[in-house]
Amino acid sequence: MSVADVIWKDFLNVRRSKGIWIAGSTYAVFAGLFLLIQRNQLRFxxxxxxxxxxxxxxxxxxGSFFVPIVAFVVAYLAIAGERETGSAKLELGLPNTRRDVLIGKFISRSFVMVLSVVLAYAVVVAILLLTSYPVFPGPTLLALFGLMTLYTIAYVAIAIGISAAVATKARAAAVGFGVYFVLNVLLLFTTLGNLIRRLHVGVFGFSExxxxxxxxxxxxxxEGILVGIQSITGQSVTGRELPSSTAFYVQPEFMPVVLCVWIVVPLVVGYYRFRRADVS
Structure with missing residues (x-):
């Protein structure tokens, strides 16, 4: 029951934060504007x-580039902010354990972010129904919504893990910015596989x-969500063909598993750090 109490209390706190709700609604705004701009291109x-x-x-x-920013804004202070202000000590003075706090914060902030994705897709559906009916791709849109929801929750988990692992707002912001820069900006110019190849072949001398x-x-x-989008739509959004290898772990259908790993691992690492932290 403690987890439910944390979820409810945290959601009430989030509900009073105009900044979080403004950030959460921006994806819907950008999605709507993008569709309105692109609707004239459908005839081509x-x-x-x-x-x-x-x-x-x-x-x-x-959304794959924009949602992580919103997720960090929504979740990076969930625990670190309370540790800095001292309210975490009061919250842990109740029957709540640190695991309850971490799980409760994760579920609460995930709910907020999922609402953001729901709002964005409601805008998308409304515009598509007005501009493209009766060729409305319902099943495809539903599959893309599920994939984006999982992706969104993964970045909430990363932000909550960071928030649980550090003690101050400044550190949470710095680490969150660093993670976003590496995963979403730096890897625009190369791929993790290319970096590993350079080390694997060029430095250590192994065969490719x-x-x-x-x-x-x-x-x-x-990258995982982009490959997943290709799998659902059959259209390249990465500039490369769909993977043709028979290995299951590089198939597009395996990408939801990859996103689940990104949900579990940051929460486990964050809990490990938070469990040993001095919140006094």
Missing amino acids: YETGREGVIATVSQVNSL TPILYQFASQFVPN
Whole structure:
């Protein structure tokens, strides 16, 4: 019952924060503006359905870069902020354990972010129904929504893990910015697989292992969701063909598992640090 109490209390606190709700609604605003701008481009595709699916894929690709920023804004102070102000000591003075606090904060902030994705997709559905009916791609849109929701929760888990692992707001902000920069900005110019290949072949002198580099690249959440989008729509959003290897762990269908790993591992690491932290 303690987890439920933490969820309810944290959600009430979030509900009073205008900044969080403004941040949470920005994805919907950008998605709506993007669709309105792109609707005139639908006539350039061979079929209306192809154009709609391509446009929705681009909305998800936009979200793959934008959602992590919103997730960090929503969640990075969930625990670190309370530790700095001293309210965490009061919260842990109740029957709540540190595990209860971490899980409760994660569920509460995930709920807020999922609401943000729901709002964005409600805008997308409304515009598509007005502009592209009857070629509305319902099943495709539903699958993309599920993938984006999982991606969103993964970044909430990363932010909560960071918030639990550090003691101050400044450290949470610095680590969160660093993680976002590495995963979403730095890897725009290269891939993790390419970096590992340079070390593996150029530094250590091993023979090339392409499947290892492919898996490493797709293990990054941003790359993983783009591969997942390709799997759902059949249209390339990464500039590369869909993977043809038979190894299951580089198949697009494995990407939800990768995102689940990004949910579990940051929470476990954050809990390990938080359990040993002095909150007094």
